[in-house]
Amino acid sequence: MLWQDLSRYFSDLEVKKLINLVPINGVRLGTTSAGILDNTEPDLVVLELQRDCNLAGVFTSSTLKAAPVKICERNLSLRSPEYIIVNTGIANSGTGKQGLIDAESVCEYLAEITNSHIEAVMPCSTGKVGEYLPVKKILTAIPNALKNLSPSGWSEAAQGILTIDSGPKGTSKTIMDDKVNITGIVKGSGMIKPNMATMLAFIATDAKIDQELLNYALTQAVNKTFNRLTIDRDTSTNDSAFLIATGKSGVVVDDGNFDIFYSDLVSLFDELALAIIKDPVDAKHILEISVINAASEFEASRIAFEIAESLSVKTAISNRNPFWGYILVAIGHVNLNDLNEKKINIWINENHVVIDGCVNPHLTGDVDDLFDEVLAMKIDLARGLASERVLSNEVLHHAI
Numbered sequence: 001m002l003w004q005d006l007s008r009y010f011s012d013l014e015v016k017k018l019i020n021l022v023p024i025n026g027v028r029l030g031t032t033s034a035g036i037l038d039n040t041e042p043d044l045v046v047l048e049l050q051r052d053c054n055l056a057g058v059f060t061s062s063t064l065k066a067a068p069v070k071i072c073e074r075n076l077s078l079r080s081p082e083y084i085i086v087n088t089g090i091a092n093s094g095t096g097k098q099g100l101i102d103a104e105s106v107c108e109y110l111a112e113i114t115n116s117h118i119e120a121v122m123p124c125s126t127g128k129v130g131e132y133l134p135v136k137k138i139l140t141a142i143p144n145a146l147k148n149l150s151p152s153g154w155s156e157a158a159q160g161i162l163t164i165d166s167g168p169k170g171t172s173k174t175i176m177d178d179k180v181n182i183t184g185i186v187k188g189s190g191m192i193k194p195n196m197a198t199m200l201a202f203i204a205t206d207a208k209i210d211q212e213l214l215n216y217a218l219t220q221a222v223n224k225t226f227n228r229l230t231i232d233r234d235t236s237t238n239d240s241a242f243l244i245a246t247g248k249s250g251v252v253v254d255d256g257n258f259d260i261f262y263s264d265l266v267s268l269f270d271e272l273a274l275a276i277i278k279d280p281v282d283a284k285h286i287l288e289i290s291v292i293n294a295a296s297e298f299e300a301s302r303i304a305f306e307i308a309e310s311l312s313v314k315t316a317i318s319n320r321n322p323f324w325g326y327i328l329v330a331i332g333h334v335n336l337n338d339l340n341e342k343k344i345n346i347w348i349n350e351n352h353v354v355i356d357g358c359v360n361p362h363l364t365g366d367v368d369d370l371f372d373e374v375l376a377m378k379i380d381l382a383r384g385l386a387s388e389r390v391l392s393n394e395v396l397h398h399a400i
Helices: 006-015 067-076 096-113 135-147 154-160 211-224 258-278 297-308 311-318 324-333
Strands: 027-032 044-049 054-059 083-090 121-128 169-175 180-187 200-205 240-245 286-294 345-348 351-355 374-380 386-393
Touching (some): 044 135, 044 154, 054 067, 054 211, 067 121, 067 240, 083 154, 154 169, 200 258, 211 240, 258 286, 258 386, 297 324, 297 374, 297 386, 324 374
Parallel strands (some): 083 121, 200 240
Antiparallel strands (some): 027 044, 054 240, 169 180
16 A cells, blocks of 8 residues: 555664665676776666566656666667666766767677677666766776676665665565565655656566566556655656566466556555655655545646645745645645635644635644654545645755
């Protein structure tokens, strides 16, 4: 069940140790430092996939896609991927023709030394925009990343894909009568806005899933989780999410048991999404905005995002001031036709703060009751049956 009992999730994420990430048979990961930003931090990750696995990918909706995203989209349509290579520090975005040449050079070299094919390599980059890849540094470091390949390399990889993140993010699940494993890692902290967020996500399962069903599973899971995140309205040029199915467990996921698998998959995606929202060091609250009884899902989504991205709402929360009036202001920004403000009701952490469009005159309790670690806002528009939920935090800025 999505985003239920967020306080429990918040606590779990606080103590989760990435050393417990479960290896996925058929996937090996190697991490190293290429010195991309002239330091010794891990900044280069290679994922090696067995040759008979399936991979699905979902990418940024930005019209200004970074060079590696363009190559990934092309390669994914041509050949089954065998390698994913990820660099941090430089996004290779806004780099024109040279950016494509640089990304292709990395793919070509990796394919050459692994006896693979250039179109079987998927490049991913994240970091500073408008700077060229230090290709020589990356090529020099690739052999060491390959040397470090290990089925247990998930935790190191989670560290190696970070940029401004406060820490690595990952989780694992064992499902379907303990016969199937799923493990995922993600990076993302600032520039968070669908679709999807400034994020790279790598999720793998040892279930056997055909390509069409895998594509559907990833698209739907992303739409329900990563595409329901926002912090600062900015959509990245590099967003990429991958779902790998190796088939090594021998368990086949098909139409008959898909719902069971999918429910657990979305739960894992949800944990990763919550980890992104929680990541910024300035984030003190998770904001859950639920809009119910809207005329359409589109309408509910627009209002939820308007509230989540309102600087007035965020500022009030940061200053620990009552903020329900700003929620009403944000709703008004959407300019809905025939909106009857007298039917609007708002709850914050189950406190009924707005009744029929007006502040509840009988509101009791300390204002601190509205400032728990998780702020669950529910807005009832009384216009229909549609609903949507969005996650955010109160962070007003982020570093690049």
